Amino acid sequence: MLKESCLIIAGEKSGEEHAMSFLPDILKEKDVAFFGVGGDEMKSAGVDLLYHLEDFSSWGFSEVIQKIPFYFKALNRIVNEVKKRNCKTAILIDFQDFNLRLCKRLKKEGVNVLYYVAPQAWAWKEWRAQALGETVHTLFTIIPFEKKWFLDRGVRQVKSVPHPLWYHYKEKLENNDFGIKKKPFSNISQGPRLLCLPGSRNFEVKNLLPLFCKVLENFPHAKAGIVLSPNVKKELYEPYMKYFSHQWDHDRIAEALTWADMSLAASGTVTLTCALFEVPTVVCYKTSLLNEYIFHTFLNYDGPISLANIVHNHLIFPEFVQEGASVYNILNSLNQWINNQKEYERVKETLTLTRSLVHGDLNNIGEFMGDVIRMNKEKTIEH
Secondary structure (H helix, E strand, O other), rough: OOOEEEEEEEEEHHHHHOOOHHHHHHHHHOEEEEEEOOOOOHHHOOOEEEOOOEHOOHHHHHHHOOOHHHHHHHHHHHHHHHOOOOOOOOEEOOOHHHHHHHHHEEEEEEEEEEEEOOOOOOOOOOHHHHHHHHHHOOOEEOOOOOHHHHHOOOOOOOOOOOOOHHHHHHHHHHHOOOOOOOOHHHHHHHOEEEEOOOOOHHHHHHHHHHHHOOOOOOOHHHHHHEOOOOOOOHHHHHHHHHHOEEEEEEHHHHHHHOOOOOOEEEEHHOOOOOOOOOEEEEEOOOOOOOHHHHHHHHHHOOOOOOOOOOHOOOOOOOOEEEEHHOHHHHHHHHHHHHHHHHHHHHHHHHHHHHHHHHOOOOOHHHHHHHHHHHHHHHHEEEE
């Protein structure tokens, strides 16, 4: 039987993690051949990679600008492959700027686009909602308020789906109790277990790990732990490992969060992981002066920046950006939890709501996508 071709684009590691929450279900059907952009996991699952995500992804405005020629070349190659393989369905995962350009090109080729993880158009570039409405077959959202927001702005079919982190940690979360009675508060106040999550990119660890270690110097009785990312150069960690009695690789972050009483984290997806495991967290972010200038010049968004706070729609975790990410500010936030049992337990109690906020409406994403792919195949045969 001739397999139906399907394009899939996961331009970042987080995108590949998203893909692996539904891709195995589609591949069970044995009649779909995937090609596109992804990482080692997708390649092992059988995706024919045109580009590896390590070569494809970038971070920050300055880095993106440098890679613009590469991205245009990649767009042309991908569209040519779509024509060559007579592809009629595409699954585009996050990676907003590139995938929105690709959407328009695919629409002209008669390709139905399944756009997984809606771009945060509500934060900036609201016009993207109109662009999605004109080009996508189905938009998948993972933040509670997004479904209505996009429907109100003309996107015809929107599916609210469980956040990929829920899929990833569901078993661990359902089989463990992370409630406030996990340990006596007196143990926390006398010697808290502080977990450092300085990020998964070199610039994040370079900017935040020294800061986090200065904070730890103010808690001589604390037990300190760190989660190490495989994407970060080892030499960025080495000068600071003396601060940590506990270390975990990134694939053991659930174990680390089960251990922790509170954490210091780089802004990003990991903050939602902290919320799911009910760990009060201080969120920090530092970037280059160029990226900061562009952010403040072109973005009108003034809401929370960390995913945990966006999902909860209020500042459940303190956030400190750029100069605000200081030892003084972080200490002040941590001490409010360490010295105030009611405040610590209030935050823990609020975090118990996180799981219900990320459940979504559509549970079997792979089945839905597989049906769309097969429908497009049947239409192709008819013509």
